[in-house]
Amino acid sequence: MLVLRSSPPSPFGRKVKIAAALLGLADRITIEIADTTDPNDSLRRQNPLGKIPALVLEDGMVLFDSRVILEYLDLLAGGGRIIPAALGPRMAALRLQALADGLMDAALLQVYEMRFRNEGERSTAWTANQAGKVERVLAHLESEPPSATGTLGVGEIAVACALGYLDLRFEGRWRAGHPRLVAFLDAFAARVPAYEATRVKP
Template sequence: MPVLRSSPPSPFGRKIKIAAHVLGLMERITVEPTDTKDPADTIRSQNPLGKIPALVLDDGTVLYDSRVIAEYLDWLAGGGQILPEGEARFPVLRLQALADGIMDAGILQIYEARFRPEERRHAEWVAYQADKVARALATLEADPPARVAPHSVPDLGQIALACALGYLDLRFAGAWRADHPKLVAWLDAFEAAVPAFDKTRPVG
């Protein structure tokens, strides 16, 4: 059985868990908690970058990062489920890239505070990352992606965006919500249509 190395707060790990749920694959995957800060954790030998998520296949092959793992899961489920075929694929990949960028920029802000002593923190760097998030949210608010219909399979871009907004709720107290009502409505619709979003909700 494949093993997903992840951590509950990781938005990229959550993206893979939601993808596995909606593809009907979650029962075929074991989730193994991972501490990327621990030099003794095997994640560093499984993924040379020491990053999560990583998917350890039955033959020992390890897939990383979340984009590769998601594509593998879609293939495993028969293809064309969360990643459309043909030209329709590219808007989904673009939305995923934007959502992944929000997650990256959010994580970098958290890391600056978590791993640097206060006297060495770089306020301009944090502002630079925050501005990325602000521009991405403004772009999405102006032209929100299609809402996920009940009982339908979300695409990978929609999954990634839901995880990005969920991460902003978790780490930034949902401050994004005040100025982005269309995205709030979009996320509410996603949560109502995709039970896996609540099942994978991190608590810390």
């Protein structure tokens, strides 16, 4: 069995779980909770960065981060399933994934600023910079929304997980100004049961 080290709220771990479900590989993966703040958690030996998700292969090799794990799962499922083989579609899929991953990073950094810094140590300018990244990516995706009606790939999976994380940590405030993205997420969730199955309630 493959072992996924992750945490339920992690949008990057959610990417892996949804991808595994779409690829028919979910039953080959055991999920083990990891605590990134615990120096005694074996995660830090499995991934020197101490970050999740990390996928422990049957031979003991550990893969990280989510982009590498998704590429591995795609190849394990035969290749070209969620990451196209052809150059143009492949670059488009990876570009969309990069945008969504960047959105998740910026959202996470805002959460971490509040969670791990005392009030007097927090930087409003730094937090605003991260919020600006989120706003720009949302505006870009609203103008060029992904489609949930065709083949679902790494880009669509990543966008869905990014929007889900904004629902979880930022009370879904993004929804008011982005109706096309709301429509995309509704359609994605309707097509992919794993989306609801991996949802963490606020």
